[in-house]
Amino acid sequence: MSAELKIAEPVLEIQNLSKSFGALKALRNISFSLELGSTLVIIGPSGSGKTLLLKTILGIVQPDSGRVIVGGVDTSDYSGNNQKLLDRFGMLFQQSALFDSLPVWQNIAFKALKNRQADQTNIKNEAIKVLDQVGLRPDVADLYPAELSGGMQKRVGLARAFAGDPEFLFLDEPTAGLDPIMSNSISKLITAQSKNDRITSIVISSDLKSARKISDHMIMLHEGEIVWSGLTKKLDTTDNPYVNQFIHKSAEGPIAVLTE
Numbered sequence: 001m002s003a004e005l006k007i008a009e010p011v012l013e014i015q016n017l018s019k020s021f022g023a024l025k026a027l028r029n030i031s032f033s034l035e036l037g038s039t040l041v042i043i044g045p046s047g048s049g050k051t052l053l054l055k056t057i058l059g060i061v062q063p064d065s066g067r068v069i070v071g072g073v074d075t076s077d078y079s080g081n082n083q084k085l086l087d088r089f090g091m092l093f094q095q096s097a098l099f100d101s102l103p104v105w106q107n108i109a110f111k112a113l114k115n116r117q118a119d120q121t122n123i124k125n126e127a128i129k130v131l132d133q134v135g136l137r138p139d140v141a142d143l144y145p146a147e148l149s150g151g152m153q154k155r156v157g158l159a160r161a162f163a164g165d166p167e168f169l170f171l172d173e174p175t176a177g178l179d180p181i182m183s184n185s186i187s188k189l190i191t192a193q194s195k196n197d198r199i200t201s202i203v204i205s206s207d208l209k210s211a212r213k214i215s216d217h218m219i220m221l222h223e224g225e226i227v228w229s230g231l232t233k234k235l236d237t238t239d240n241p242y243v244n245q246f247i248h249k250s251a252e253g254p255i256a257v258l259t260e
């Protein structure tokens, strides 16, 4: 880990996280810390372990070794019940993963409904406010996911991640598969959210233009290992061969290019 990513009082600390599937060492000794309000972007080629890292931090996948410390508390102290932990995170995974049988507002307010945090009308009104944040009109609240375009589903997924004032926001390729206009508008939303100094975010992004705007620092994964970490502003001047190959989309370099 570079000295630049050492932080005095981190809100999230990842220590020596490793995970294998059979012979595949999918995560190797991953360590980093995040400061309150910071945004980290994870880059890396397909299959390098980016999504798995997020899932392991959340306890959706159990690591073989290593520790995840959230606000000074080791998450293994949750004794296998990570629901309390998950409620502090807003998440968007690649396939938006909306519940088809629930209208949009219930998808957004899922956590609040489950925890019976307020009465239904108030919860729905809150969901409509978050819909507005992602540029969707109130009448979308009563539609079902199947009635939405892919871009709208992504926005609803993002609204669900933003709902309920999460302390942490984990977004996995939030602009993947969107047309350039929609992608730009989602990037703007995430950029605005990333300026919120109470929310600490990790975003997986192959969209380097957007990644540069939203992140303070980045890590690059390759075959489950951090091969570079540093300040975003150093991305273009580092002589790290992995980063250089990745940002210049070159076939030459240490990252093997798969051919059919």
Ligand SMILES: Nc1ncnc2c1ncn2[C@@H]1O[C@H](COP(=O)(O)OP(=O)(O)OP(=O)(O)O)[C@@H](O)[C@H]1O
Pocket (backbone or CB within 6 Å): 021, 024, 026, 044, 045, 046, 047, 048, 049, 050, 051, 052, 053
């Ligand atoms: N539950 C699992 N069982 C077996 N192998 C897994 C599992 N989850 C992830 N892997 C493997 O771990 C590696 C990392 O997967 P991961 O989904 O994190 O990649 P990624 O960097 O997010 O890729 P992409 O950019 O294509 O989404 C891959 O080789 C994947 O096949």
